[in-house]
Amino acid sequence: FARWAEESLGRPAETGDVEAGTVEAYLTFRKTTVSAQSARLAWVALRSLAKFLAERRVNHNDGESTLRHVRMPRVKDEVRRALSDTEMWRLIEASAGGECGHRDTTMVWTMLGCGLRREELVNLRLDDVDLRERRLHVSAATSKSVHSRDVTIPIETLKALDGYLADHRKGDTDDGAPLFT
Numbered sequence: 001f002a003r004w005a006e007e008s009l010g011r012p013a014e015t016g017d018v019e020a021g022t023v024e025a026y027l028t029f030r031k032t033t034v035s036a037q038s039a040r041l042a043w044v045a046l047r048s049l050a051k052f053l054a055e056r057r058v059n060h061n062d063g064e065s066t067l068r069h070v071r072m073p074r075v076k077d078e079v080r081r082a083l084s085d086t087e088m089w090r091l092i093e094a095s096a097g098g099e100c101g102h103r104d105t106t107m108v109w110t111m112l113g114c115g116l117r118r119e120e121l122v123n124l125r126l127d128d129v130d131l132r133e134r135r136l137h138v139s140a141a142t143s144k145s146v147h148s149r150d151v152t153i154p155i156e157t158l159k160a161l162d163g164y165l166a167d168h169r170k171g172d173t174d175d176g177a178p179l180f181t
Contacts, residue, residue: 001026001046013030015059018050019066027073039073061136074152106160107180110136113157119146127175129153131162 004026005013025048031039050067054060061068085104091112095104111121112137122144130136131153140148153161171181 001042004029015053018046018053020070023050023067023070026161027070029058031073034116036073040075040127043070043072055120083112101181106164106168106178109157113154116151119144120181122178124179125175126173126177126179129161129165129179131158134158 001018001023002013005017005022005150008025009017009022010026017101027039027043027044030042034078047065047067047070049119050059050065052096054065059066070130092105092108095101095108098104107121110116110120110124116138117122120138120142120176121140128137128139134155137150138151140146142151169181171177
């Protein structure tokens with residue numbers, strides 16, 4: 001969004017650009033140049049950002065999100081597709097590039113390898129991981145199906161988790177501590 005705003009507005013993007021008119025123009029751009037699903041995902045992310053900014057009284061309309069009236073783009077029966085191998089490797093490489101690259105790469109490996117959703121991943125605790133048994137426990141509270149389940153950890157994901165836990169994880173080490181800090 002920031003890159004598009006800079007190109008479209010001819011100046012650096014600002015938090016004030018997260019407003020209905022600009023975001024609707026961006027969503028139209030995403031829908032026509034990429035896909036309706038891409039526009040919908042951008043809408044979800046931008047709406048979340050606008051809500052965050054409003055809660056902190058940074059960019060808001062009387063304490064409310066500036067995007068509360070922006071409608072979600074319609075997606076016509078577009079089936080989500082799995083990532084291609086090239087896209088998957090690009091995602092893994094890109095996740096390694098940041099300040100917390102080892103953690104982020106391990107998170108990507110865990111989501112891809114174990115088929116976890118975002119909420120399931122961020123709510124994992126140290127005691128949910130059993131490296132010896134190659135098992136990951138997903139609690140019912142965070143599962144979309146409202147049922148707990150155990151997932152077999154693939155070898156590459158196991159290697160990433162083992163390296164992260166042994167060499168890179170910071171924070172509490174008690175069993176109930178978050179896996180990813």
